[in-house]
Amino acid sequence: MLRYLTKLNTNIPKRLTNRLFHSTTGCHQTIDSKVDDGNLIGRPIYLDAQATTPLDPRVLDSMLPYLTSYYGNPHSRTHTYGWETEKAVEVAREQIANLIGADPKEIIFTSGATESNNIAVKGVGRFYASKKKHVITTQTEHKCVLDSCRALEGEGFTVTYLPVGENGLISLEELEKAMTEETSLVSIMTVNNEIGVRQPMEEIGKLCKAKKIFFHTDAAQAIGKIPIDVQSMNIDLMSISGHKIYGPKGIGALYVRRKPRVRIEALQSGGGQERGLRSGTVPAPLAVGIGMACDIANREMEYDHKWMETLSQRLMDRIYSKLTHVIRNGDPVHSYPGCINLSFAYVEGESLLMALKDVALSSGSACTSASLEPSYVLRAIGADEDLAHSSIRFGMGRFTTLDEIDYAADKCIKHVTRLREMSPLWEMVQEGIDLKTIQWSQH
Protein backbone atom coordinates (compact mmCIF):
# COMPACT_ATOMS: atom_id res chain seq x y z
CA MET A 1 0.00 0.00 0.00
CA LEU A 2 2.86 2.35 0.85
CA ARG A 3 4.13 1.91 -2.65
CA TYR A 4 0.85 3.12 -4.08
CA LEU A 5 0.72 6.08 -1.76
CA THR A 6 4.16 7.30 -2.73
CA LYS A 7 3.15 6.90 -6.31
CA LEU A 8 0.13 9.01 -5.62
CA ASN A 9 2.29 11.71 -4.08
CA THR A 10 4.56 12.00 -7.05
CA ASN A 11 1.85 11.84 -9.65
CA ILE A 12 -0.77 14.22 -8.43
CA PRO A 13 1.29 17.38 -8.18
CA LYS A 14 2.52 16.79 -11.70
CA ARG A 15 -1.03 16.55 -12.93
CA LEU A 16 -1.98 19.63 -11.00
CA THR A 17 0.86 21.66 -12.43
CA ASN A 18 -0.16 20.59 -15.89
CA ARG A 19 -3.67 21.73 -15.25
CA LEU A 20 -2.55 24.98 -13.67
CA PHE A 21 -0.30 25.66 -16.58
CA HIS A 22 -3.16 25.27 -18.99
CA SER A 23 -5.59 27.34 -17.04
CA THR A 24 -3.21 30.25 -16.50
CA THR A 25 -2.23 30.45 -20.13
CA GLY A 26 -5.93 30.53 -20.86
CA CYS A 27 -5.59 29.81 -24.55
CA HIS A 28 -6.56 26.63 -26.32
CA GLN A 29 -4.10 23.86 -25.91
CA THR A 30 -1.98 23.30 -28.97
CA ILE A 31 -1.94 19.76 -30.27
CA ASP A 32 1.68 18.78 -30.23
CA SER A 33 3.34 15.69 -28.90
CA LYS A 34 3.30 16.70 -25.25
CA VAL A 35 3.66 13.52 -23.34
CA ASP A 36 3.59 13.16 -19.58
CA ASP A 37 5.38 9.99 -18.54
CA GLY A 38 3.98 7.97 -21.39
CA ASN A 39 0.53 9.52 -21.16
CA LEU A 40 -0.93 12.05 -23.50
CA ILE A 41 -1.98 15.35 -22.12
CA GLY A 42 -5.61 16.25 -22.13
CA ARG A 43 -8.68 16.01 -20.00
CA PRO A 44 -9.51 12.43 -19.01
CA ILE A 45 -12.34 10.76 -20.85
CA TYR A 46 -15.44 10.30 -18.72
CA LEU A 47 -16.64 6.80 -17.87
CA ASP A 48 -18.38 7.37 -14.56
CA ALA A 49 -21.99 7.80 -15.67
CA GLN A 50 -23.36 6.21 -12.47
CA ALA A 51 -21.84 9.03 -10.41
CA THR A 52 -23.29 11.75 -12.58
CA THR A 53 -23.94 12.57 -16.21
CA PRO A 54 -23.27 15.75 -18.18
CA LEU A 55 -26.15 18.14 -18.66
CA ASP A 56 -27.68 17.49 -22.07
CA PRO A 57 -27.44 20.69 -24.18
CA ARG A 58 -31.17 20.37 -24.92
CA VAL A 59 -31.87 20.35 -21.19
CA LEU A 60 -29.72 23.41 -20.60
CA ASP A 61 -31.50 25.12 -23.47
CA SER A 62 -34.87 24.51 -21.83
CA MET A 63 -33.60 25.80 -18.46
CA LEU A 64 -31.91 29.00 -19.55
CA PRO A 65 -35.07 31.11 -19.94
CA TYR A 66 -35.95 30.28 -16.33
CA LEU A 67 -32.47 31.15 -15.12
CA THR A 68 -32.65 34.53 -16.81
CA SER A 69 -35.96 36.09 -17.85
CA TYR A 70 -38.61 34.10 -16.02
CA TYR A 71 -37.51 34.28 -12.42
CA GLY A 72 -40.87 34.31 -10.65
CA ASN A 73 -41.64 32.15 -7.64
CA PRO A 74 -43.85 29.35 -8.94
CA HIS A 75 -45.92 29.60 -5.76
CA SER A 76 -46.75 33.30 -6.27
CA ARG A 77 -50.43 33.40 -7.09
CA THR A 78 -50.91 37.10 -7.62
CA HIS A 79 -48.93 37.96 -10.75
CA THR A 80 -47.65 36.84 -14.15
CA TYR A 81 -44.16 36.12 -12.86
CA GLY A 82 -45.53 33.42 -10.63
CA TRP A 83 -48.03 32.08 -13.14
CA GLU A 84 -45.52 31.57 -15.94
CA THR A 85 -43.06 29.64 -13.80
CA GLU A 86 -45.87 27.67 -12.19
CA LYS A 87 -47.01 26.60 -15.63
CA ALA A 88 -43.47 25.51 -16.53
CA VAL A 89 -43.16 23.51 -13.31
CA GLU A 90 -46.46 21.78 -14.00
CA VAL A 91 -45.34 20.86 -17.53
CA ALA A 92 -42.19 19.36 -16.01
CA ARG A 93 -44.28 17.41 -13.52
CA GLU A 94 -46.26 15.97 -16.40
CA GLN A 95 -43.09 15.04 -18.30
CA ILE A 96 -41.79 13.10 -15.30
CA ALA A 97 -45.17 11.42 -14.78
CA ASN A 98 -45.32 10.39 -18.45
CA LEU A 99 -41.98 8.64 -18.21
CA ILE A 100 -43.16 6.33 -15.41
CA GLY A 101 -46.85 5.96 -16.23
CA ALA A 102 -48.01 8.06 -13.27
CA ASP A 103 -50.40 10.94 -12.77
CA PRO A 104 -48.71 14.38 -12.52
CA LYS A 105 -50.37 14.89 -9.12
CA GLU A 106 -48.36 11.96 -7.79
CA ILE A 107 -44.99 13.63 -8.47
CA ILE A 108 -43.25 15.65 -5.75
CA PHE A 109 -40.13 17.68 -6.43
CA THR A 110 -37.23 17.16 -4.04
CA SER A 111 -33.56 18.05 -4.01
CA GLY A 112 -32.47 14.66 -5.31
CA ALA A 113 -32.77 10.93 -4.90
CA THR A 114 -31.17 11.03 -1.44
CA GLU A 115 -33.91 13.30 -0.16
CA SER A 116 -36.58 11.28 -1.95
CA ASN A 117 -35.29 8.11 -0.33
CA ASN A 118 -35.25 9.77 3.09
CA ILE A 119 -38.81 11.03 2.72
CA ALA A 120 -40.03 7.67 1.47
CA VAL A 121 -38.36 5.41 4.02
CA LYS A 122 -38.63 7.60 7.12
CA GLY A 123 -41.90 9.23 6.05
CA VAL A 124 -43.83 6.01 5.46
CA GLY A 125 -42.18 4.26 8.40
CA ARG A 126 -43.05 7.00 10.85
CA PHE A 127 -46.59 7.59 9.58
CA TYR A 128 -47.59 3.97 10.14
CA ALA A 129 -45.37 3.51 13.20
CA SER A 130 -48.28 3.19 15.64
CA LYS A 131 -49.42 -0.02 13.93
CA LYS A 132 -46.45 -1.34 11.97
CA LYS A 133 -42.82 -1.14 12.90
CA HIS A 134 -41.00 -3.32 10.42
CA VAL A 135 -39.22 -2.36 7.20
CA ILE A 136 -37.54 -4.62 4.63
CA THR A 137 -34.65 -3.56 2.45
CA THR A 138 -31.58 -5.17 0.90
CA GLN A 139 -27.88 -5.19 1.76
CA THR A 140 -26.95 -3.65 -1.57
CA GLU A 141 -29.08 -0.51 -1.30
CA HIS A 142 -27.62 2.95 -1.63
CA LYS A 143 -26.16 4.41 1.55
CA CYS A 144 -29.03 6.87 1.97
CA VAL A 145 -31.62 4.09 2.16
CA LEU A 146 -29.49 2.04 4.54
CA ASP A 147 -28.85 5.09 6.70
CA SER A 148 -32.53 6.01 6.78
CA CYS A 149 -33.25 2.47 7.92
CA ARG A 150 -30.63 2.80 10.65
CA ALA A 151 -32.38 5.98 11.79
CA LEU A 152 -35.65 4.05 11.98
CA GLU A 153 -33.92 1.33 13.98
CA GLY A 154 -32.93 4.03 16.44
CA GLU A 155 -36.61 4.84 16.79
CA GLY A 156 -37.51 1.28 17.72
CA PHE A 157 -38.20 -0.19 14.29
CA THR A 158 -36.94 -3.57 13.21
CA VAL A 159 -35.34 -3.67 9.79
CA THR A 160 -34.64 -6.75 7.68
CA TYR A 161 -31.63 -6.37 5.40
CA LEU A 162 -32.17 -9.02 2.75
CA PRO A 163 -29.05 -10.73 1.46
CA VAL A 164 -28.47 -11.03 -2.26
CA GLY A 165 -27.19 -13.95 -4.28
CA GLU A 166 -23.86 -14.07 -6.09
CA ASN A 167 -25.52 -12.45 -9.07
CA GLY A 168 -26.70 -9.54 -6.92
CA LEU A 169 -30.38 -10.44 -7.12
CA ILE A 170 -32.62 -10.91 -4.11
CA SER A 171 -34.53 -14.12 -3.58
CA LEU A 172 -38.30 -13.69 -3.78
CA GLU A 173 -38.83 -16.57 -1.35
CA GLU A 174 -36.67 -14.86 1.24
CA LEU A 175 -38.50 -11.60 0.68
CA GLU A 176 -41.82 -13.33 1.19
CA LYS A 177 -40.53 -15.04 4.33
CA ALA A 178 -39.35 -11.72 5.75
CA MET A 179 -42.78 -10.12 5.32
CA THR A 180 -44.87 -9.98 8.47
CA GLU A 181 -48.09 -8.37 9.68
CA GLU A 182 -45.84 -5.69 11.14
CA THR A 183 -44.20 -4.77 7.82
CA SER A 184 -45.12 -1.33 6.51
CA LEU A 185 -42.56 -0.87 3.75
CA VAL A 186 -40.33 -2.76 1.35
CA SER A 187 -37.57 -0.65 -0.18
CA ILE A 188 -35.59 -2.26 -2.98
CA MET A 189 -33.64 -0.39 -5.63
CA THR A 190 -34.44 -0.97 -9.30
CA VAL A 191 -30.93 -0.85 -10.74
CA ASN A 192 -27.90 -1.07 -8.50
CA ASN A 193 -25.50 1.84 -8.74
CA GLU A 194 -22.36 -0.26 -8.41
CA ILE A 195 -23.00 -3.45 -10.33
CA GLY A 196 -25.91 -2.43 -12.56
CA VAL A 197 -28.08 -5.37 -11.49
CA ARG A 198 -31.80 -5.01 -12.09
CA GLN A 199 -34.08 -6.49 -9.44
CA PRO A 200 -37.31 -8.26 -10.45
CA MET A 201 -39.62 -5.27 -9.89
CA GLU A 202 -42.80 -6.84 -11.26
CA GLU A 203 -42.57 -9.83 -8.95
CA ILE A 204 -41.64 -7.76 -5.90
CA GLY A 205 -44.52 -5.40 -6.65
CA LYS A 206 -46.95 -8.27 -6.96
CA LEU A 207 -45.79 -9.75 -3.66
CA CYS A 208 -46.09 -6.41 -1.85
CA LYS A 209 -49.55 -5.79 -3.26
CA ALA A 210 -50.76 -9.21 -2.17
CA LYS A 211 -49.50 -8.60 1.37
CA LYS A 212 -50.69 -4.96 1.42
CA ILE A 213 -47.21 -3.63 2.07
CA PHE A 214 -46.02 -0.40 0.49
CA PHE A 215 -43.32 -0.84 -2.11
CA HIS A 216 -40.67 1.84 -2.49
CA THR A 217 -37.92 1.70 -5.08
CA ASP A 218 -34.85 3.85 -5.58
CA ALA A 219 -34.92 4.16 -9.36
CA ALA A 220 -32.23 6.84 -9.68
CA GLN A 221 -30.08 4.59 -11.87
CA ALA A 222 -32.98 3.07 -13.79
CA ILE A 223 -35.29 5.87 -14.74
CA GLY A 224 -35.06 6.92 -18.36
CA LYS A 225 -32.73 4.03 -19.08
CA ILE A 226 -35.02 1.04 -18.83
CA PRO A 227 -38.82 1.06 -19.19
CA ILE A 228 -40.55 1.59 -15.86
CA ASP A 229 -44.25 1.63 -15.25
CA VAL A 230 -45.52 2.24 -11.73
CA GLN A 231 -48.85 0.61 -12.55
CA SER A 232 -47.68 -2.69 -14.01
CA MET A 233 -44.90 -2.96 -11.40
CA ASN A 234 -47.18 -2.01 -8.48
CA ILE A 235 -44.76 0.59 -7.24
CA ASP A 236 -46.11 2.83 -4.46
CA LEU A 237 -43.16 5.17 -4.05
CA MET A 238 -40.26 5.84 -6.36
CA SER A 239 -37.16 8.02 -6.06
CA ILE A 240 -35.89 9.85 -9.12
CA SER A 241 -32.72 11.87 -9.61
CA GLY A 242 -32.12 14.63 -12.16
CA HIS A 243 -28.39 14.43 -12.69
CA LYS A 244 -28.29 10.73 -13.50
CA ILE A 245 -30.38 11.29 -16.61
CA TYR A 246 -28.51 14.22 -18.16
CA GLY A 247 -30.55 16.68 -16.12
CA PRO A 248 -29.39 19.28 -13.62
CA LYS A 249 -27.88 18.49 -10.23
CA GLY A 250 -29.80 19.49 -7.13
CA ILE A 251 -33.20 18.23 -8.16
CA GLY A 252 -35.01 14.96 -7.92
CA ALA A 253 -38.54 13.73 -7.58
CA LEU A 254 -40.55 11.33 -5.52
CA TYR A 255 -43.50 9.45 -6.91
CA VAL A 256 -46.15 8.86 -4.24
CA ARG A 257 -49.18 6.77 -5.20
CA ARG A 258 -52.60 8.37 -4.63
CA LYS A 259 -54.84 5.36 -5.25
CA PRO A 260 -54.64 3.58 -2.88
CA ARG A 261 -53.22 6.48 -1.01
CA VAL A 262 -49.77 6.28 0.55
CA ARG A 263 -49.49 8.55 3.57
CA ILE A 264 -46.21 10.13 4.55
CA GLU A 265 -44.99 12.11 7.49
CA ALA A 266 -43.12 15.08 6.03
CA LEU A 267 -39.52 15.58 7.15
CA GLN A 268 -39.36 19.28 6.45
CA SER A 269 -41.64 21.92 7.97
CA GLY A 270 -42.51 25.05 6.03
CA GLY A 271 -44.91 26.63 3.58
CA GLY A 272 -46.62 23.37 2.69
CA GLN A 273 -45.54 23.23 -0.95
CA GLU A 274 -45.76 19.93 -2.83
CA ARG A 275 -48.92 18.83 -1.05
CA GLY A 276 -47.25 19.49 2.30
CA LEU A 277 -44.86 16.60 1.73
CA ARG A 278 -41.89 18.73 0.84
CA SER A 279 -42.01 22.36 1.90
CA GLY A 280 -39.74 24.88 0.25
CA THR A 281 -39.91 26.80 -3.02
CA VAL A 282 -39.65 24.50 -6.02
CA PRO A 283 -36.57 25.57 -8.01
CA ALA A 284 -38.33 26.26 -11.29
CA PRO A 285 -35.25 26.18 -13.59
CA LEU A 286 -34.15 22.85 -12.16
CA ALA A 287 -37.68 21.45 -12.34
CA VAL A 288 -37.88 22.48 -16.01
CA GLY A 289 -34.53 20.76 -16.52
CA ILE A 290 -35.47 17.44 -14.97
CA GLY A 291 -38.75 17.56 -16.89
CA MET A 292 -36.96 18.04 -20.19
CA ALA A 293 -34.44 15.34 -19.28
CA CYS A 294 -37.32 12.91 -18.65
CA ASP A 295 -39.01 13.94 -21.87
CA ILE A 296 -35.87 13.29 -23.91
CA ALA A 297 -35.27 10.00 -22.10
CA ASN A 298 -38.84 8.97 -22.82
CA ARG A 299 -38.44 9.62 -26.54
CA GLU A 300 -34.97 8.19 -26.89
CA MET A 301 -34.87 5.34 -24.41
CA GLU A 302 -34.73 2.65 -27.06
CA TYR A 303 -32.09 4.48 -29.09
CA ASP A 304 -29.92 5.12 -26.03
CA HIS A 305 -30.35 1.59 -24.74
CA LYS A 306 -29.17 0.12 -28.04
CA TRP A 307 -26.12 2.35 -27.85
CA MET A 308 -25.37 1.15 -24.31
CA GLU A 309 -25.54 -2.44 -25.53
CA THR A 310 -23.17 -1.67 -28.39
CA LEU A 311 -20.70 0.07 -26.09
CA SER A 312 -20.72 -2.51 -23.32
CA GLN A 313 -20.40 -5.39 -25.77
CA ARG A 314 -17.44 -3.66 -27.39
CA LEU A 315 -15.80 -3.04 -24.02
CA MET A 316 -16.20 -6.60 -22.81
CA ASP A 317 -15.21 -8.21 -26.11
CA ARG A 318 -12.05 -6.16 -26.20
CA ILE A 319 -11.06 -6.78 -22.61
CA TYR A 320 -11.93 -10.50 -22.60
CA SER A 321 -10.01 -11.07 -25.83
CA LYS A 322 -6.76 -9.90 -24.25
CA LEU A 323 -7.11 -10.65 -20.54
CA THR A 324 -7.90 -13.72 -18.51
CA HIS A 325 -9.10 -13.86 -14.90
CA VAL A 326 -11.55 -11.01 -15.40
CA ILE A 327 -14.78 -11.40 -13.46
CA ARG A 328 -17.92 -9.45 -14.19
CA ASN A 329 -19.70 -8.57 -10.96
CA GLY A 330 -23.46 -8.86 -10.98
CA ASP A 331 -25.91 -10.77 -13.12
CA PRO A 332 -24.99 -10.44 -16.82
CA VAL A 333 -28.59 -10.76 -18.01
CA HIS A 334 -30.68 -8.95 -15.41
CA SER A 335 -28.71 -5.76 -15.58
CA TYR A 336 -28.41 -2.39 -17.20
CA PRO A 337 -25.74 -2.53 -19.92
CA GLY A 338 -24.46 1.00 -19.21
CA CYS A 339 -22.87 -0.18 -15.97
CA ILE A 340 -20.16 -2.81 -16.22
CA ASN A 341 -18.35 -3.74 -13.02
CA LEU A 342 -15.25 -5.84 -13.60
CA SER A 343 -12.80 -7.37 -11.17
CA PHE A 344 -9.28 -7.94 -12.45
CA ALA A 345 -7.82 -10.70 -10.33
CA TYR A 346 -4.32 -10.18 -8.90
CA VAL A 347 -4.47 -6.45 -9.55
CA GLU A 348 -5.20 -3.90 -6.86
CA GLY A 349 -8.10 -1.72 -8.00
CA GLU A 350 -6.73 1.50 -6.56
CA SER A 351 -3.39 1.11 -8.30
CA LEU A 352 -5.17 0.35 -11.56
CA LEU A 353 -7.32 3.46 -11.16
CA MET A 354 -4.19 5.44 -10.46
CA ALA A 355 -2.56 4.12 -13.62
CA LEU A 356 -5.66 4.86 -15.66
CA LYS A 357 -5.49 8.51 -14.82
CA ASP A 358 -6.62 9.66 -18.23
CA VAL A 359 -9.87 7.74 -17.85
CA ALA A 360 -12.31 9.00 -15.23
CA LEU A 361 -13.42 5.76 -13.60
CA SER A 362 -14.46 4.68 -10.17
CA SER A 363 -14.21 1.49 -8.18
CA GLY A 364 -17.81 1.88 -7.06
CA SER A 365 -20.09 4.43 -5.51
CA ALA A 366 -18.89 8.03 -5.46
CA CYS A 367 -20.01 8.27 -1.83
CA THR A 368 -17.54 5.60 -0.78
CA SER A 369 -14.76 6.11 -3.31
CA ALA A 370 -12.73 8.14 -0.80
CA SER A 371 -12.31 5.16 1.50
CA LEU A 372 -10.03 2.26 0.76
CA GLU A 373 -12.54 -0.21 2.18
CA PRO A 374 -13.85 -2.63 -0.40
CA SER A 375 -17.39 -1.95 -1.51
CA TYR A 376 -20.12 -3.36 0.72
CA VAL A 377 -22.12 -4.17 -2.41
CA LEU A 378 -19.37 -6.43 -3.70
CA ARG A 379 -19.01 -8.02 -0.26
CA ALA A 380 -22.76 -8.65 -0.23
CA ILE A 381 -22.59 -10.57 -3.50
CA GLY A 382 -19.94 -12.75 -1.90
CA ALA A 383 -16.93 -11.47 -3.81
CA ASP A 384 -13.64 -12.46 -2.19
CA GLU A 385 -11.88 -9.63 -0.40
CA ASP A 386 -9.14 -9.50 -3.03
CA LEU A 387 -11.61 -9.42 -5.91
CA ALA A 388 -13.67 -6.75 -4.20
CA HIS A 389 -10.48 -4.71 -3.98
CA SER A 390 -9.75 -5.12 -7.68
CA SER A 391 -13.04 -3.94 -9.11
CA ILE A 392 -13.61 -1.12 -11.56
CA ARG A 393 -16.93 0.25 -12.69
CA PHE A 394 -17.27 1.36 -16.30
CA GLY A 395 -20.17 3.78 -16.53
CA MET A 396 -21.24 4.59 -20.05
CA GLY A 397 -23.74 7.18 -21.15
CA ARG A 398 -25.53 8.79 -24.06
CA PHE A 399 -22.46 10.86 -24.93
CA THR A 400 -19.87 8.09 -24.72
CA THR A 401 -18.22 7.21 -28.02
CA LEU A 402 -16.84 3.94 -29.38
CA ASP A 403 -13.39 5.52 -29.57
CA GLU A 404 -13.54 6.27 -25.87
CA ILE A 405 -14.44 2.66 -25.12
CA ASP A 406 -11.57 1.38 -27.25
CA TYR A 407 -9.18 3.79 -25.58
CA ALA A 408 -10.29 2.84 -22.08
CA ALA A 409 -10.21 -0.88 -22.85
CA ASP A 410 -6.73 -0.72 -24.39
CA LYS A 411 -5.37 1.31 -21.50
CA CYS A 412 -6.96 -1.10 -19.08
CA ILE A 413 -5.45 -4.11 -20.83
CA LYS A 414 -2.03 -2.48 -20.89
CA HIS A 415 -1.99 -1.59 -17.22
CA VAL A 416 -3.55 -4.80 -15.95
CA THR A 417 -0.90 -6.72 -17.86
CA ARG A 418 1.85 -4.48 -16.48
CA LEU A 419 0.62 -4.68 -12.89
CA ARG A 420 0.23 -8.44 -13.11
CA GLU A 421 3.76 -8.80 -14.42
CA MET A 422 4.93 -7.07 -11.26
CA SER A 423 2.84 -9.30 -9.03
CA PRO A 424 4.42 -12.36 -7.42
CA LEU A 425 0.93 -13.79 -6.94
CA TRP A 426 0.29 -13.65 -10.67
CA GLU A 427 3.58 -15.40 -11.30
CA MET A 428 2.55 -18.19 -8.95
CA VAL A 429 -0.81 -18.51 -10.67
CA GLN A 430 0.95 -18.76 -14.02
CA GLU A 431 3.03 -21.59 -12.58
CA GLY A 432 -0.16 -23.38 -11.65
CA ILE A 433 -0.06 -22.87 -7.90
CA ASP A 434 -3.46 -22.61 -6.27
CA LEU A 435 -3.11 -19.57 -4.00
CA LYS A 436 -5.90 -20.75 -1.71
CA THR A 437 -3.82 -23.77 -0.65
CA ILE A 438 -0.83 -21.72 0.49
CA GLN A 439 -0.19 -21.45 4.20
CA TRP A 440 1.08 -17.91 4.66
CA SER A 441 3.50 -17.89 7.58
CA GLN A 442 3.26 -15.19 10.20
CA HIS A 443 6.30 -13.07 10.97
Add this chain to the structure above:
Amino acid sequence: MASKRQILSLYKCLLNESKKFPSYNFRNYAVRKIKDSFKANRNLSDPSQIMVKMQEAKTNLEIIRRQVMIGQMYSTDKLVIENVHSIRVNL
Protein backbone atom coordinates in the same frame (compact mmCIF):
# COMPACT_ATOMS: atom_id res chain seq x y z
CA MET B 1 -44.81 19.69 -48.81
CA ALA B 2 -41.12 19.67 -48.14
CA SER B 3 -38.98 18.96 -51.17
CA LYS B 4 -36.08 16.54 -51.14
CA ARG B 5 -33.74 19.48 -51.58
CA GLN B 6 -35.14 21.24 -48.51
CA ILE B 7 -34.73 18.13 -46.38
CA LEU B 8 -31.19 17.59 -47.60
CA SER B 9 -30.27 21.18 -46.92
CA LEU B 10 -31.65 20.96 -43.39
CA TYR B 11 -29.69 17.76 -42.84
CA LYS B 12 -26.47 19.44 -43.97
CA CYS B 13 -27.17 22.49 -41.83
CA LEU B 14 -27.70 20.33 -38.77
CA LEU B 15 -24.49 18.40 -39.35
CA ASN B 16 -22.43 21.51 -40.04
CA GLU B 17 -23.69 23.23 -36.91
CA SER B 18 -23.16 20.14 -34.77
CA LYS B 19 -19.56 19.86 -35.87
CA LYS B 20 -18.97 23.21 -34.19
CA PHE B 21 -19.65 21.85 -30.68
CA PRO B 22 -16.36 22.35 -28.83
CA SER B 23 -17.21 19.41 -26.55
CA TYR B 24 -15.97 16.17 -28.07
CA ASN B 25 -18.83 14.20 -26.56
CA PHE B 26 -21.65 16.55 -27.53
CA ARG B 27 -20.23 16.91 -31.04
CA ASN B 28 -19.99 13.19 -31.65
CA TYR B 29 -23.39 12.50 -30.14
CA ALA B 30 -25.09 15.19 -32.22
CA VAL B 31 -23.59 13.93 -35.47
CA ARG B 32 -24.48 10.32 -34.67
CA LYS B 33 -28.01 11.23 -33.61
CA ILE B 34 -28.73 13.37 -36.65
CA LYS B 35 -27.49 10.71 -39.06
CA ASP B 36 -29.43 7.95 -37.31
CA SER B 37 -32.61 10.00 -37.09
CA PHE B 38 -32.62 10.89 -40.77
CA LYS B 39 -31.86 7.28 -41.63
CA ALA B 40 -34.69 6.03 -39.42
CA ASN B 41 -37.16 8.41 -41.08
CA ARG B 42 -35.92 7.86 -44.59
CA ASN B 43 -39.05 6.00 -45.67
CA LEU B 44 -41.61 8.44 -44.26
CA SER B 45 -44.19 9.17 -46.94
CA ASP B 46 -47.02 10.89 -45.10
CA PRO B 47 -46.54 14.63 -45.89
CA SER B 48 -47.94 15.76 -42.54
CA GLN B 49 -45.56 13.45 -40.69
CA ILE B 50 -42.68 14.77 -42.74
CA MET B 51 -43.72 18.30 -41.85
CA VAL B 52 -43.73 17.43 -38.15
CA LYS B 53 -40.24 15.94 -38.39
CA MET B 54 -39.00 18.95 -40.38
CA GLN B 55 -40.32 21.29 -37.72
CA GLU B 56 -38.64 19.21 -35.01
CA ALA B 57 -35.37 19.36 -36.89
CA LYS B 58 -35.65 23.14 -37.27
CA THR B 59 -36.23 23.53 -33.53
CA ASN B 60 -33.22 21.32 -32.86
CA LEU B 61 -31.11 23.36 -35.27
CA GLU B 62 -31.88 26.48 -33.23
CA ILE B 63 -31.00 24.67 -30.01
CA ILE B 64 -27.72 23.44 -31.49
CA ARG B 65 -26.83 26.97 -32.66
CA ARG B 66 -27.40 28.43 -29.18
CA GLN B 67 -25.68 25.58 -27.37
CA VAL B 68 -22.64 25.72 -29.66
CA MET B 69 -22.26 29.37 -28.68
CA ILE B 70 -22.49 28.55 -24.99
CA GLY B 71 -20.07 25.67 -25.45
CA GLN B 72 -17.60 28.05 -27.10
CA MET B 73 -17.88 30.46 -24.18
CA TYR B 74 -17.06 27.79 -21.61
CA SER B 75 -14.85 25.39 -23.50
CA THR B 76 -12.23 23.25 -21.78
CA ASP B 77 -8.94 21.70 -22.76
CA LYS B 78 -9.29 18.95 -25.29
CA LEU B 79 -9.87 15.42 -24.11
CA VAL B 80 -6.95 13.07 -24.18
CA ILE B 81 -8.70 11.05 -26.86
CA GLU B 82 -8.86 14.00 -29.24
CA ASN B 83 -5.11 14.27 -29.03
CA VAL B 84 -4.63 10.56 -29.72
CA HIS B 85 -5.97 10.81 -33.21
CA SER B 86 -3.75 13.69 -34.14
CA ILE B 87 -0.53 12.23 -32.79
CA ARG B 88 -0.89 8.46 -32.89
CA VAL B 89 1.35 7.61 -30.00
CA ASN B 90 1.48 3.97 -29.04
CA LEU B 91 -0.89 3.24 -26.21
